[in-house]
Amino acid sequence: MADARPEMPMFPMARATGCPFDPSPELSRRLEDAPVSRVRLWDGSTPWMVTRYADVRAVLADPRVSVDVAQPGFPHTNAVSKARDAHMKTLMQMDAPEHITQRRLLTSDFMIRRMEALRPRIQRIVDDLIDEMLAGPNPVDLVEAFALPVPSLVICELLGAPYTARDLFHRVSRTLVMDEPDPEQAMAASEELNAYLEELVDRKNAEPGDDVFSRLAVEQYRTGAMTRREIATAGQLLLVAGHDTTATMIALGTAALLAHPDQLRAVRDDDPALVANAAEELLRYLSITHTEARRVAREDLEIGGRLIRKGEGIIVVKSIANRDPSAFPDPDTLDVRRRARHHVAFGFGAHQCLGQSLARVELQVVYSTLYRRIPTLALAVPLEQLTFKESAVFYGVRELPVTW
Numbered sequence: 195m196a197d198a199r200p201e202m203p204m205f206p207m208a209r210a211t212g213c214p215f216d217p218s219p220e221l222s223r224r225l226e227d228a229p230v231s232r233v234r235l236w237d238g239s240t241p242w243m244v245t246r247y248a249d250v251r252a253v254l255a256d257p258r259v260s261v262d263v264a265q266p267g268f269p270h271t272n273a274v275s276k277a278r279d280a281h282m283k284t285l286m287q288m289d290a291p292e293h294i295t296q297r298r299l300l301t302s303d304f305m306i307r308r309m310e311a312l313r314p315r316i317q318r319i320v321d322d323l324i325d326e327m328l329a330g331p332n333p334v335d336l337v338e339a340f341a342l343p344v345p346s347l348v349i350c351e352l353l354g355a356p357y358t359a360r361d362l363f364h365r366v367s368r369t370l371v372m373d374e375p376d377p378e379q380a381m382a383a384s385e386e387l388n389a390y391l392e393e394l395v396d397r398k399n400a401e402p403g404d405d406v407f408s409r410l411a412v413e414q415y416r417t418g419a420m421t422r423r424e425i426a427t428a429g430q431l432l433l434v435a436g437h438d439t440t441a442t443m444i445a446l447g448t449a450a451l452l453a454h455p456d457q458l459r460a461v462r463d464d465d466p467a468l469v470a471n472a473a474e475e476l477l478r479y480l481s482i483t484h485t486e487a488r489r490v491a492r493e494d495l496e497i498g499g500r501l502i503r504k505g506e507g508i509i510v511v512k513s514i515a516n517r518d519p520s521a522f523p524d525p526d527t528l529d530v531r532r533r534a535r536h537h538v539a540f541g542f543g544a545h546q547c548l549g550q551s552l553a554r555v556e557l558q559v560v561y562s563t564l565y566r567r568i569p570t571l572a573l574a575v576p577l578e579q580l581t582f583k584e585s586a587v588f589y590g591v592r593e594l595p596v597t598w
């Protein structure tokens with residue numbers, strides 16, 4: 195434990211000064227000085243922190259590494275996530291073979307082909323929201339008026355939840371991913387959502403449609419393969435994982451482009467094919483999944499020349515790996531023409547994001563539409579006045595006042 199560095203900032207994007215789109219300098223320095231080293235957490239534990247791109251991928255692909263939150267050395271983000279993990283087990287907390295079986299139940303719903311088929315519907319949702327925004331007050335907060343409703347509407351559509359559920363989804367996922375959540379509030383929100391989703395399983399069982407919950411109700415619940423509770427838990431994961439993430443990428447991505455006008459111009463005015471590339475580069479550059487990937491070693495393993503022993507926690511810092519110059523030359527520059535698709539913003543290995551094809555289609559539609567339809571879009575306040583969610587699960591802007 196000779197290199198345990200006490201009290202490192204836990205949230206890589208948290209910083210007192212500097213560019214709001216860059217990870218903290220202390221953590222960035224680790225890439226050079228101590229790419230595999232210890233960090234002290236809120237509960238006094240000292241898991242390993244892994245920062246290099248190659249090491250990050252090696253950990254995430256290693257079957258000797260576990261996501262089992264019940265293991266004593268597991269590096270929990272905070273007391274709330276520890277309590278919630280003890281109470282609810284989703285795909286994200288399952289190891290093989292259980293993980294393989296459960297993930298297989300959902301993979302067909304998130305295949306690229308299916309997500310591409312949703313593109314026209316997503317385009318309609320985005321166009322309608324832009325129409326509403328243009329007809330409303332100017333300036334407006336882009337987070338409330340646009341970034342949050344896009345994934346809310348898409349996820350309602352996908353799950354087969356009525357549009358009226360949007361407010362509930364919105365409120366609950368906000369409570370679950372906010373900074374310094376109140377444990378009781380978080381538990382109550384999670385229970386409320388579960389109760390709603392369990393009832394939705396019943397409704398879909400009685401009257402199935404063409405959506406994820408209907409399929410799970412008919413194929414899994416009716417046959418006794420899954421309980422209502424298990425399906426509700428899967429629904430909760432999809433909601434929480436797919437709502438604030440995409441909303442954050444829409445708002446923070448827009449803030450980053452507005453702060454880099456040459457890049458915004460390229461996305462808006464150049465070949466439309468550039469948009470898909472720009473989405474990957476923004477995912478890399480912003481690396482919003484701020485609590486990073488957390489694991490515990492099931493066996494001794496060597497990573498980057500360091501021995502990690504069985505039972506020791508590992509935090510994989512994707513945001514620093516996505517700025518590793520050995521994988522991305524000149525990594526601190528936002529360059530929408532760069533080939534960045536090999537980034538680890540969606541994770542890597544068995545647990546890599548199940549919804550990445552959906553997220554890609556949503557972001558491509560948004561980035562290809564918003565700036566073309568509102569070419570004069572601009573920040574309504576100086577960049578320095580924006581406030582950022584520095585210790586939330588996802589790093590983003592709290593509000594994005596824009597004008598046109």
Ligand code: HEM
Binds near residue numbers: 440443542550
């Ligand atoms: C820009 C948007 C998104 C980002 C940056 C993102 C990021 C991630 C990351 C990094 C992981 C891996 C976590 C780990 O290794 O511990 C993950 C897993 C996951 N994501 Fe996403 N995600 C996004 C959108 C979505 C959407 C739209 C959905 C679905 C509606 C979704 C569903 C999931 C699920 C179910 C998992 C768990 C997979 C597993 O454990 O096997 N995500 N996501």
